[in-house]
Amino acid sequence: MPKKEWLAEFNGHQIRVVNTWLGGAKLYIDGDVRDTSAQQITVDKKGPLLSARLPNGDGGGQLVEVFLVAWFTTKAKICIDGKQIAGDVL
Numbered sequence: 001m002p003k004k005e006w007l008a009e010f011n012g013h014q015i016r017v018v019n020t021w022l023g024g025a026k027l028y029i030d031g032d033v034r035d036t037s038a039q040q041i042t043v044d045k046k047g048p049l050l051s052a053r054l055p056n057g058d059g060g061g062q063l064v065e066v067f068l069v070a071w072f073t074t075k076a077k078i079c080i081d082g083k084q085i086a087g088d089v090l
Helices: none
Strands: 003-010 015-020 024-029 032-037 049-054 064-071 073-079 085-089
Touching: 003 073, 003 085, 015 064, 015 073, 024 049, 024 064, 032 085
Parallel strands: none
Antiparallel strands: 003 015, 015 024, 024 032, 049 064, 064 073, 073 085
8 A cells, every 4th residue: 555654853752644545544643643634635725624733731732733645746744833944935
């Protein structure tokens, strides 16, 4: 099954995005699945497909958003509080 992954480190947290044709998209933070989508991709760059908050102990935390788009290949952009930290330029 075709699979593509993107990795990022931010303030001691490991962020991983996995997209597969049959399994959809998943957002992992520190090894834990934090968000999933059966929709593998979107052609809309305006809204995130996946999102979660980084753990900080008080329930707040910085917002992680993942934008996935595909035409001929799948690309992902990983943002923290609206600023890209990893992935592809969309």
